[in-house]
Amino acid sequence: MKRFYLSLFMCLGLSGSLMAQTNEVLISTENTSLLLDAPMGGVPKIMYYGARINENEAKQIEENGLSYGKEAYPVFGINCVTEPALMVSHADGNMSLDMEITGIKEEKTNDATLYTITLKDKVYPFTVDLVYKAYDNSDVIELWSEIAHQEKKSVTLKQYASGYMPIRRGDVWMSHLHGDWAAEGEVTTEPVTPGMKIIKNKDGARNSHTDHAEIMFSLDGRPQENSGQVIGAALCWNGNYKLRVDTDNNRYHHFFAGINEEASDYKLEPKEIFVTPELAFTYSPEGLSGVSRNFHKWARNSKLYAGTKQRDILLNSWEGVYFDINEAGMDQMMEDIASMGGELFVMDDGWFGDKYPRKNDSSSLGDWMVDTEKLPNGVPGLVKTAQKHGIKFGIWIEPEMTNTVSELYEKYPDWIISQSNRPLAPGRGGTQLVLDVSNPKVQDFIFKVVDDLMTENPEIDYIKWDANMYIANYGSHYLTADKQSHLYVDYHKGLMDVMKRIRLKYPDLVIQACASGGGRANYGILPYFDEFWVSDNTDALQRVYMQWGTSYFFPAVAMGSHVSATKNHQTGRIMPLKFRFDVAMSGRLGMEIQPKDMTADEKEFARKAIASYKNIRPVVQQGDLYRLISPYDKKGVASLMYVSPDKDQAVFYAYKMEHFVNQVIPRFRMAGLNPDKQYRLTELNVEGEPIDLNGKVISGAVLMNEGIELPLRTEYASRVIELNSID
Ligand code: GLA
Numbered sequence: 001m002k003r004f005y006l007s008l009f010m011c012l013g014l015s016g017s018l019m020a021q022t023n024e025v026l027i028s029t030e031n032t033s034l035l036l037d038a039p040m041g042g043v044p045k046i047m048y049y050g051a052r053i054n055e056n057e058a059k060q061i062e063e064n065g066l067s068y069g070k071e072a073y074p075v076f077g078i079n080c081v082t083e084p085a086l087m088v089s090h091a092d093g094n095m096s097l098d099m100e101i102t103g104i105k106e107e108k109t110n111d112a113t114l115y116t117i118t119l120k121d122k123v124y125p126f127t128v129d130l131v132y133k134a135y136d137n138s139d140v141i142e143l144w145s146e147i148a149h150q151e152k153k154s155v156t157l158k159q160y161a162s163g164y165m166p167i168r169r170g171d172v173w174m175s176h177l178h179g180d181w182a183a184e185g186e187v188t189t190e191p192v193t194p195g196m197k198i199i200k201n202k203d204g205a206r207n208s209h210t211d212h213a214e215i216m217f218s219l220d221g222r223p224q225e226n227s228g229q230v231i232g233a234a235l236c237w238n239g240n241y242k243l244r245v246d247t248d249n250n251r252y253h254h255f256f257a258g259i260n261e262e263a264s265d266y267k268l269e270p271k272e273i274f275v276t277p278e279l280a281f282t283y284s285p286e287g288l289s290g291v292s293r294n295f296h297k298w299a300r301n302s303k304l305y306a307g308t309k310q311r312d313i314l315l316n317s318w319e320g321v322y323f324d325i326n327e328a329g330m331d332q333m334m335e336d337i338a339s340m341g342g343e344l345f346v347m348d349d350g351w352f353g354d355k356y357p358r359k360n361d362s363s364s365l366g367d368w369m370v371d372t373e374k375l376p377n378g379v380p381g382l383v384k385t386a387q388k389h390g391i392k393f394g395i396w397i398e399p400e401m402t403n404t405v406s407e408l409y410e411k412y413p414d415w416i417i418s419q420s421n422r423p424l425a426p427g428r429g430g431t432q433l434v435l436d437v438s439n440p441k442v443q444d445f446i447f448k449v450v451d452d453l454m455t456e457n458p459e460i461d462y463i464k465w466d467a468n469m470y471i472a473n474y475g476s477h478y479l480t481a482d483k484q485s486h487l488y489v490d491y492h493k494g495l496m497d498v499m500k501r502i503r504l505k506y507p508d509l510v511i512q513a514c515a516s517g518g519g520r521a522n523y524g525i526l527p528y529f530d531e532f533w534v535s536d537n538t539d540a541l542q543r544v545y546m547q548w549g550t551s552y553f554f555p556a557v558a559m560g561s562h563v564s565a566t567k568n569h570q571t572g573r574i575m576p577l578k579f580r581f582d583v584a585m586s587g588r589l590g591m592e593i594q595p596k597d598m599t600a601d602e603k604e605f606a607r608k609a610i611a612s613y614k615n616i617r618p619v620v621q622q623g624d625l626y627r628l629i630s631p632y633d634k635k636g637v638a639s640l641m642y643v644s645p646d647k648d649q650a651v652f653y654a655y656k657m658e659h660f661v662n663q664v665i666p667r668f669r670m671a672g673l674n675p676d677k678q679y680r681l682t683e684l685n686v687e688g689e690p691i692d693l694n695g696k697v698i699s700g701a702v703l704m705n706e707g708i709e710l711p712l713r714t715e716y717a718s719r720v721i722e723l724n725s726i727d
Contacts, residue, residue, distance in 0.1 A: 023037060023038065023039050024036065024037055024038070024047070024058060024062065025037075025038050025104065025115055025117070025132075026053070026055060026058050027113075027115055027132050027134045027141060028052055028053075028134060029052070029134050029135055029136075029138065029139045029140065029141060030052070030139060031051065031052050031139045031283075031284075032049075032050065032051065032052055032139045032141065032282065032283045033048065033049070033050070033051070033052045033053045033058070034046070034048070034049045034132065034134075034141050034281070035047040035048035035049070035053070035058050035061065035062075035067070036072060036117070036132075037062075037067075037069070038101055038104055038117050039101065040101050040102070040104075041100050041101060041102075042100060042101055043071055043072075043099065043100065043101065043119075044071070044072040044073065044101060044117050044119070044130060045068070045069050045070060045071055045072055046068050046070050046071075046072045046164075046165065046166055047061065047062060047067035047068055047069060048061050048066075048067055048068065049068075049165060049231065049281065049283065050229070050231075050283050051283065051285060068166045068168070068252065070164075070166040070252060070254075071164075072117075072130060072163075072164065073085045073086060073099075073119070073128065073130055073145060073163065073164060074086075074164060075087070075097035075098075075099055075128075076088075076095065076096070076097060076159070077094075077095055077096025077097050077098065078096055078097070078098050082246065082248060082254065083196075083244055083246045083254055083256055084159060084161075085145075085159070085160075085161040085163065085164045085256055085258070086128065086145070086147070086157075086159060086160055086161065087157075087158045087159040087160075088126070088155050088156060088157055088158060089155065089156040089158060090124055090126070090151060090155055091151040091152050091153040091154065091155055092151075094124075095158075097121055097124075097126065098121060098122045098123065099119035099120065099121055099122075099128060100119065100120060100122055101117055101118065101119055102118050102119070102120045102127075103116075103117075103118040104116070104117050104118070105118070109133075111135060111136050111137060111301070111302055112133045112134055112135045112136055112302075113133070113134050113136075114131060114132070114133050115131070115132040115133075115134070116129050116130070116131050116132075117129070117130045117132075124149065124151060125149055125150040125151055126148075126149040126151065126155065127147075127148050127149065128145050128146070128147050128148075129145065129146040129148075130143065130144075130145055130163075131143065131144050131145070131146060133278070135298060135301075135302060137297070137301045137302070138282075138294060138297040138298035138301055138302065139282050139283065139284070139294045139297075139298075140280050140281065140282045140294060140295070140298040140302075141280070141281050141282075142236070142278040142279065142280045142281070143162065143163040143278070143279050143281070144162045144163065144275065144276045144277060144278045144279060145160070145161075145162060145163065145275075145276045146273050146274070146275050146276075147160065147268065147273070147274040147275075147276070148268070148271065148272065148273045148274070149268065149270060150270050150271060151270060152270070153270075154267040154268055154269050154270070155267070155268050156265050156266065156267050156268070157261075157265065157266040157267075157268055157274060158261060158265055159258075159261045160258060160259060160261065160266065160274065160276055161242075161244075161256045161257060161258030161259075161276070162235060162257055162258040162259075162276040162277050162278065162279035163256070163257065163258070163276075163279040164254065164255065164256050165231070165233065165255045165281060166252040166253070166254060166255070167192075167217050167219070167231060167252060167253040167254075167255055168219070168251060168252060168253075169247070169250075169251050169252060169253060170219060170220075171191070171219075171220065171221040171222075172191070172192045172217055172218065172219055172253060173189060173190065173191050173192065173217070173218045173221065173222055173223050174189070174190060174191075174192050174197070174215055174216065174217050174218075174245065175187060175188070175189045175215070175216045175218065175223050175288060175552065176188055176199055176211065176212060176214070176215045176216070176243075177208075177211065177212035177214070177549050177550070177552065177553075178210065178211055178212075179209060179210060179211075179518075179546075179549075180209060180210060181209055181516055181517055181519075181536065182517060182535060182536050182537035182570055183535070183537065183542070183546070184208065184209055184517060184518035184519075184521070184534065184535045184537075184546055184549075184550070185212075185518060185521070185534065185535070185545075185546040185547070185548075185549035185550040186545065186546070186549055187545075187548065187549040187552065187630075187632055189222075189223055189632075192217070192245055192247060192253050193247065194247045194248070194249070195247060196244060196245065196246045196247070197244075197245040198242060198243070198244055198245075199211045199212075199213075199215065199242075199243040199245075200240070200241060200242040200243065200260050200262075201213070201239075201240050201241050201242075201260065202240050202260060202262065202263075203240070203470040203471070203519070204239070204240060204434070204470050204471025204474075204488055204491065205239075205400065205434055205467050205469065205470055205471050205491070205515070205519075206238075206467055206470065206515035206516070206519030206520050207237070207238060207239060207240065207241060207519070207520070207522055207524075208515075208518055208519055208520060208521040208522050209515075209516065209517070209518060209519045212521070212522070212553070213234065213235040213237060213241045213243065213257070213522055213523075213524075214232070214233065214234040214235070214295075214522075214523075214552070214553040215232070215233050215234075215243055215245075215255075216230050216231070216232045216233075216288055216291055216552065217230065217231045217232075217233075217253075217255070218230050218287075218288070219231065223287070223288050224287045224288070225287050225288050225289045225626075225627045225628070225630065226286060226287045226289050226290070226626065226627075226628075226671055227286065227287045228285075228287045229283070229284075229285050230283070230284055230285075230287060230288055230290065230291045231281065231282070231283050231291075232281070232282045232283070232284075232291035232292075232294065232295060232553070233255065233257060233279060233280065233281050233282075234279070234280045234295065234523050234553055235257045235258065235277055235278075235279050235280075235522075235523075235524075236277050236278040236279070236280060236303070236522070236523035236524045236527075237259060237277035237492070237522065237523075237524035238492050238495065238496075238520060238522055238524035238525040239259065239260075239488055239489065239491065239492040239524070240259065240260035240262070240264065240488050241257065241258065241259060241260050242256075242257070242258060242259070242260040242261070242262075243255070243256070243257045244256040244257070257279050258276055258277070258279070259276065259277065259488075259489060260488075263474070263485060263488065264485055264486070264488045264489055265485040266485070266486060266489060267482065267483055267485075267486070277524060278523075280295075280298065280303075280523065282294040282295060282298070288552065288627070289625065289626055289627045289671075291552075292551060292552050292553065292625055292627070293624050293625060295552075295553050295554070295555075296554070296555035296556075296624070296625060297624075299523070299526070299554065299555050299558065300555055300557060300622065303523055303526060303527055304526045304527070304529075304530070304531075304555070304557070304558050305503070305511070305526065305527060305528055305529055305530050306510075306530050307555070307557065307558075308622065309530070310617060310618070310621060311510075311530070311531065311557055311588045311617075311621060312342075312343040312344040312392060312461075312462075312510075313341070313342045313343050313344070313589050313590060313591075313610055313613060313614070314337070314342060314343065314344035314345065314346055314394065314462070314590040314591070315333060315334075315336070315337035315342050315344075315345050315346070315590065315591045315592070315593070315595070316346040316348055316464070316562060316590060316591070316592045317330070317333055317345075317346065317347050317348045318348035318349065318396075318592055319538065319562075319564050319565060319569055319592040319593060319594075320333060320592065320593055320594035320595070321333075321350075321594065322349075322350065323349060323350035323358065323359060323360055323361075324350065325347065325350040325351045325371075325374050325375065326374050326375070327374070327375055327376065327377065327381065327382070327385075330345075330347060330375075330382055330385065331385050332595075332596060333345060333594075333595060333596075334385055334386055334389045334391060335389050336595030336596065336603075337391065337591065337595065338389035338390055338391045339603070339607070340591075340595070340603060340606045340607045340610055341607055341610035341611055341614070342391060342591065342610060343391055343392060344391055344392040344393070344394055344461060344462055345386055345389075345391055345392070345393055345394065346393075346394035346395065346396065346462055346464055347382060347393075347394070347395050347396060348396040348464065349361075349396050349398075349466075350371075350374075351370060351371060351374065351375060351379075351395070351396070352364060352367060352368055352369060352370055352371055353367045353369075353371050353406075354367055354369045354371070354372075354407070355367070355407050356403075356405050356406055356407065357371040357373060357374070358371065360429065361428050361429035361432070361468075362403060362405060362429035362430055362431045363403045363405035363406060363429070363431065364403060364405070364406050365398055365401045365402045365403045365406060365408075365432065366401070366402035366403070366406045366407070366408025366409065366435075367406050367407045367408055368397065368399070368449045368452070368453070378456075379395065379453065379456065379457050379460075380456065380457055383457050383459045383460065386459075387459070392459075392461035392462065393457075393459060393460060393461060393462075394460065394461055394462025394463060394464065394510070395453065395460060395462075395463060395464070396463075396464040396466060397449060397450070397453070397463060397464070397465060397466070398465070398466040398467060398468060399445075399446045399449040399450070399465070400434060400435050400437055400446060400467055400495070401432055401433065401434055401435060401467065401468065401469055402415075402416060402432070402433050402434075402435060403426075403429065403431040403432050403433065404424070404426060404431040404433065405431050409433070414477040414478075415435050415436055415439060415441065415442050415445070415477075416433045416434070416435060416436065416473075416477075417433065417434045417435070417436045417471055417472075417473055417474065417475060417476060417487070418433065418473040418475055418477075419473055419474075419475040420475075420477070422473070424473055425472045425473055426472075427468070427469035427470065427472060428468045428469055428516075432468065432469045433469070433472075433473070434469050434470075434471050434472070436476050436477065436478055436487075436491070437490075437491045437492075437494040437495050437498070438476055438478055438479055438486065438487055438490035438491050438493075438494050439476070439477075439478035439494070440478075440494070441478075442478075442494070443494050443495075443497055443498045446495075446498045447498050447501050447502060450463065450502050450506070450509075451502075451505065454505075454506055454509070460509070461509070461510060462509070462510040462511070462512070463509060463510070463511045463512070464512045464514055464533070465511055465512060465513060465514065465529070466514045466515065466516075467514070467515040467516070467519065467520065468515070468516045471487070471488070471491070474487065475487070476490075492524065495525075496524075496528070499525075499528035499529075500528070502528070503528055510530045510531075511528065511529045511530055512529065512530065512531050512532065512533060512560060513525050513526070513529040513531070513532040513533070514532065514533035514560075515533075516536060517533055517534070517535040517536035517537065518532065518533060518534050518535045518546075518550070520532055521534070521550060521553075521554060526554075526558065530558070531557070531558045531559065531560050531588055532554075532558055532559070532560065533560045534546055534547060534550055534559050534560055534561060534587070536570065537570045537571070538562055538563075538564035538568065538569070538570065538592055539564075539568040539570055539571040539573050539575075540563075540568075540575050540579050540580040540582075540583040540584070540716075541571075541573060541575065541579075541583075541657070541716070542570075542571060543561065543583050543584075544583055544631050544638050544655050544657065545631050545632070547559060547561060547583070547586060547587055548627065548630065548631055548632070548638065548640070551625055551627065551640075555621075555625070556586065556587050556588065556620050556621055556625065556642070557588060557620075557621040557622065558588070559587035559588055560587065560588055560590060561583070561584045561585075561586065561587025561588055561589060561590065562584055562589075562590040562591055562592035562593075563577070563580045563581055563584045563589075563590070563591045563592070563593060563606070564580065564591075564592045564593050565593050565594065565597065566580070575716050576687070576716055577602050577605055577606070578605070578685050578687045578718060579655070579716040579717075579718045581605070581606070581609040581685055582653060582655065582685055582718040582719070582720050583653075583655065583718070585609065585612075585613050585616070585620070585653075585684075585685075585720065586620065586640065586642075586651075586653050587620070588621065589610070589613045589617075591606070605685075605687070608685070609684075609685050612684045612685065612720075612722075615722070616642075616649075616651045616684070616722055618644070618649075619642045619643070619644045619649050619650060619651050620642050620651060622644075622645075623642035623643050623644045623645070623649075623650070623651075624642065624643050624644075624645065624672055625640065625641075625642055626640065626641050626642075626643065626670070626671035626672040627640045628640055628641060628668060628669065628670070628671060629666060629668070631655075631657050634657075634658070635666050636656065636657060636658045636659075636660070636663055636664075636665060636666075637654055637655060637656055637657055637665055637666065637668075637712060638654070638655045638657050639652070639653060639654045639655070639668050640652075640653050641653065641670060641671065641672065643672040643673060647672070647673060647674040647677065647700075647725070648677070648724065648725040649722070649723065649724055649725070650670075650672070650673060650679070650722075650723040651684075651720065651721070651722055651723070652668070652670060652719075652720070652721040652722075652723065653718070653719070653720050654668055654710055654712065654718060654719045654720075655718045656712040656714070656715065656716060656717040656718060659714070659715035659716075665709070665710070665712055667706075667707035667708065667709055668707050668708050668709070668710060669703075669704060669705070669706075669707035670700075670703040670704050670707065670708075671704055673700035673703055673704055673723070674700045674725070675699065675700045675701035675704060675705075676699070676700065676701070677699065677700045677725045677727050678697050678698070678699050678700075678725065678726050678727055679697065679698060679699070679700060679703065679723040679724060679725055679726070680695065680696070680697050680723070680724050680726050681693045681694060681695070681696055681697075681698065681721050681722075681723055682694065682695065682721065682722045682723075682724070683719065683720070683721050683722075684720040684721065684722055685720050689711075691710060691711060691719060691721070692711075693708060693721075697726060703723075
């Protein structure tokens with residue numbers, strides 16, 4: 001049979017057209033390809049995913065029995081005894097699906113090519129569009145499904161994954177993030193073994209404190225940072241998710257990802273379309289770091305809000321004063337950060353509440369009017385103070401939440417997620433509750449919180465948007481009795497709708513996603529947020545581990561990373577200011593400290609470090625990450641570097657993680673440089689003696705092949721080296 005291949009190259013001229021007779025769909029990015037078999041009247045199959053192939057190689061893979069041949073979107077009911085992607089209950093109670101391809105479409109968007117394969121049930125008026133989006137500027141292919149029907153009554157979606165990927169068995173390992181509050185982003189590495197591994201979240205409101213909706217599969221044995229074939233996947237969803245890795249006795253691991261269907265049966269009305277979240281895949285032959293670089297590039301170019309925009313250096317008031325907000329205190333903090341070279345001040349929690357002023361975490365959420373006892377001149381007064389000091393101003397809000405002690409709660413009890421016939425189980429502060437964001441009135445309220453602040457103070461540059469509670473008291477006063485099971489899903493659809501409105505009106509506002517620290521590090525929310533707060537734990541030593549893990553999937557430009565006090569408020573550890581800066585300067589640098597408590601020497605060190613960060617900021621925030629020595633390997637040190645796309649500038653970091661007498665410190669072999677270029681090494685944040693290599697010129701080849709040795713003689717020693725090509 002003659003086969004027709006669609007490829008990025010061949011089909012640019014055929015945008016939007018229906019490709020009758022097409023069997024194979026070759027979907028390619030610059031360096032990767034996904035090959036589908038999609039015969040009209042048949043079922044779509046995934047044949048290949050990996051390094052980019054051409055039409056001829058696709059044919060060779062197909063014709064020589066090298067392809068996967070796995071159904072691209074397995075549906076339940078006829079011949080599916082393994083895990084399905086989709087399981088529904090039709091209007092008549094029948095639970096089966098039997099889908100066939102009725103159309104294939106290709107269209108070009110401004111940054112990608114979309115391939116849509118339309119499937120229709122052979123008996124029911126029920127359709128699924130499988131959409132594959134291949135990006136022009138990054139090696140990521142997203143896939144998702146769009147489910148619709150024209151049955152007489154609603155169809156219940158019981159399981160509705162975004163997509164599926166077969167992964168050939170061998171010595172496959174998976175790496176994913178695990179953790180908890182103040183310990184987010186811990187790397188977990190394990191071989192994929194027979195049986196089923198489920199990674200999931202059921203928090204309701206936030207989804208990345210414990211486990212993450214992203215994963216990597218190393219195909220050639222134990223994961224390596226800079227070698228080996230790796231497939232990465234990220235589910236772009238802010239709510240409950242489920243990743244399933246099912247390994248049967250055949251030749252494949254079966255990977256599914258989607259919204260967690262537990263307690264979330266979704267009743268789809270006739271003509272309504274249910275769009276599942278994007279599931280992003282990437283592939284790299286350059287190890288875990290290679291996949292990270294692919295995700296970072298995709299994030300910066302296409303996924304993270306304003307991903308290519310430079311981020312400001314800020315001081316956040318939280319660890320400096322906690323709830324003790326007042327005008328004089330804010331003025332002093334602004335003056336201090338301005339004098340150290342900072343660009344932005346963010347006033348955290350504690351500034352609001354009228355009838356119930358916010359003195360601690362037990363009241364006032366929802367009452368977003370300024371506490372005039374603390375701030376007689378309101379937010380406009382603070383904005384003026386910031387202007388006086390020549391810096392920008394930012395403010396904290398937590399608009400999806402309330403407390404039982406608040407005017408909002410008194411006025412709108414039916415806006416709260418709760419059950420009318422049971423006592424409330426409150427969260428933070430013994431009084432916190434979550435608003436029902438599925439309710440359009442609540443969505444309007446949330447929009448208005450931002451809109452009012454911005455209307456009164458158009459100069460506000462930055463909002464820290466917090467979410468400090470999970471969904472308890474499951475129940476919506478807005479959703480009808482038969483759709484109570486929509487709450488987990490509709491909460492996030494509602495939230496995204498609000499974010500879209502906010503972004504339309506305030507495109508330049510910088511917004512941080514915070515959720516008791518790192519509860520919202522995910523690609524569901526980041527299209528609307530510029531960055532996220534990695535963790536409430538600012539202990540620099542533990543941050544090396546957390547930022548290492550978080551960097552598997554998220555770029556430095558999105559990772560809020562702050563210098564805080566010593567002894568550290570979360571761990572009690574005492575660490576040099578240099579180490580704290582050296583760690584924070586590998587992400588989006590900020591400070592979270594009472595500057596008043598710093599000595600003149602410390603302030604001078606901070607001033608110089610901030611000036612240095614401004615020089616390296618483009619490389620850190622927009623460069624390519626090469627993780628070199630993992631803290632998880634327990635070699636006593638950790639090391640990473642960023643390299644500019646043109647490989648002319650790089651920044652290298654080394655941290656002493658353990659300290660013993662007669663310790664053997666490994667050589668630091670760099671990566672990502674141009675072997676043919678000569679680089680001058682300049683040590684940054686020097687304290688005491690600079691390294692012997694300071695000011696020396698060494699070729700990229702020597703730095704990468706031979707590596708360097710560094711003096712890291714004391715506990716919490718660290719080094720940061722800037723590299724500049726002199727060619
Ligand atoms: C959460 C955030 C912190 C801080 C507090 C304020 O815990 O993660 O950074 O904003 O709330 O209450």
